[in-house]
Amino acid sequence: MRATAGMRLVIAGTALEVTGPEVWLAALRRAWAPWAGNVGLPPWPVSVAADETLAEPESPLFGAMPRSHSGICTLESPGFVGRIDASAGQAHLRAHPQATSADVGYFLRVALAIQAFARDGILFHAAGVVYQDRGYALFGRSGSGKTTAARLSTPHPVLNDDLVLLWPEMGRWRIYATPFGRGRGQRLVAPLRGLLYLVKSPEVALKPLRPSLALSELVANTPVLSADADWLPEVMARWDGLMNRVPVWALHFRRDVNFWEGIDAELG
Amino acid sequence: MPNWDDVFSVREGIVTRESGDELVVVIPDRAKYVVLNPTGARVLALADGHRTLQDIAVAIADEFGEAVETVQPDILNFARSLVERDVLVPPGG
Structure with missing residues (x-):
């Protein structure tokens, strides 16, 4: 536990420079190697420390609810004390030695979600698929079929089946792969062509989605930030702005059909 | 179930x-989340912690x-649904 190490997590304009026990960071460094590239904007330093004085973890950190106040997000549960300061641009996690790499990974994910938002992006609970060189974010309620839709999208590149980063560049939005879920690693970024709200249906169709419902579902699928009243007004405004540039559709699909041809016919 | 004399706020x-x-x-x-039509939004705005449901219905x-x-x-059913969803609460709640 004493050997300390470093690693870097870089996606679009986000960047975390992490230091902490090698026993926790080694696995993350390996798994997240494609996201250890060059830093554009200054990285946030993230320190991770083992603390034997904390209680033993009762459950993974994943179950802890992030709480924000005055720009500082805290993430606490037995065995963990995390603090992410968006205005100072830094984060710190103390964890009991029995914590795992997955716990540290979850903390980094929360920190990245906050940093991305502070830098005009959005971490989005959606599957990202690239079809004909354009990216689509497939989102929906729990069990709506994101993973299934990503699997059915073979052989098109899947950026990730659970979490993607939406990032504005030169007035256009792009969709980035993240290490937080399963991707095929074929591709890491694409221009964002559409947001597709998944609806299981006997037929395949692309239908308009009421703006209010679209906004609600987009907000509901914004991890970390949507649960906090401090962030929420800006989260809603951010999505409203994005919806003015990127179309949102309801994608009615069924498990055994290649729905991409239908999308192509509608969106061109 | 809310009554006509009940007072709610957001x-x-x-x-x-x-x-x-x-x-x-x-x-x-x-x-x-809840999505409200213009009438629902107006009811929500009127639930100011002072007006009763009867006052809101009249308005x-x-x-x-x-x-x-x-x-x-409709007002009573709507108020009940918002109370159940924890959108409307008694004043100070």
């Missing part, structure tokens, strides 16, 4: 945003050109 911490002619209401710590009937007895059942 729960603290709730965030709203207009979208088209509808109102998106998000309850952050419950990870839930809605007046604003929308309906008889009070016509809107009363």
Whole structure:
């Protein structure tokens, strides 16, 4: 536990420079190697420390609810004390030695979600698929079929089946792969062509989605930030702005059909 | 079940945003949302912690050109649904 190490997590304009026990960071460094590239904007330093004085973890950190106040997000549960300061641009996690790499990974994910938002992006609970060189974010309620839709999208590149980063560049939005879920690693970024709200249906169709419902579902699928009243007004405004540039559709699909041809016919 | 004499206000911490002619209401710590049509949004605005549901029914009937007895059942059902969803609470709740 004493050997300390470093690693870097870089996606679009986000960047975390992490230091902490090698026993926790080694696995993350390996798994997240494609996201250890060059830093554009200054990285946030993230320190991770083992603390034997904390209680033993009762459950993974994943179950802890992030709480924000005055720009500082805290993430606490037995065995963990995390603090992410968006205005100072830094984060710190103390964890009991029995914590795992997955716990540290979850903390980094929360920190990245906050940093991305502070830098005009959005971490989005959606599957990202690239079809004909354009990216689509497939989102929906729990069990709506994101993973299934990503699997059915073979052989098109899947950026990730659970979490993607939406990032504005030169007035256009792009969709980035993240290490937080399963991707095929074929591709890491694409221009964002559409947001597709998944609806299981006997037929395949692309239908308009009421703006209010679209906004609600987009907000509901914004991890970390949507649960906090401090962030929420800006989260809603951010999505409203994005919806003015990127179309949102309801994608009615069924498990055994290649729905991409239908999308192509509608969106061109 | 709410009564006509009950007074409600919007729960603290709730965030709203207009979208088209509808109102998106998000309850952050419950990870839930409600979408309200213009009438629902107006009822929510009238739930100010002072007006009773009867007052709100009278105001809605007046604003929308309906008889009070016509809107009363809808107001009561709507208030009940918002109470169940924790959007409306007694004053100070």
